[in-house]
Amino acid sequence: MSNVVNLNHFRKTKARKEQKQRAEENVAKHGRTKAERQAEAEAAERATRLLEDHRRETDESAEE
Template sequence: MAKPVNLNRYRKDKARAEKKARADQNAVSFGRNKAEKDASKKHLEKSRRDLDGHEIDK
């Protein structure tokens, strides 16, 4: 005799797998690698430093 299958668990596992596949695809499409993130962070910090350097002292 076959072992009974929990259909709720099967349904949730399937939904979880589909969500993970979609997340992986989005990471490939929209994600940035570490070098790009670091470059962006450095650019933002430099912009803030430059802006602070141009403040008018009263």
């Protein structure tokens, strides 16, 4: 005798597997989490600010 299969359960399980596979492909394609992107943006901003803070101010009228 064969086993009884609940088709709704089968359909939902199949959809979950496909969604999980799609999610893994997107992670591989796009890579970083939101926290990683924010951390990188903050590091770039900090580096820019540090560079600007160490820039020498020149008097344009004295150069002429």
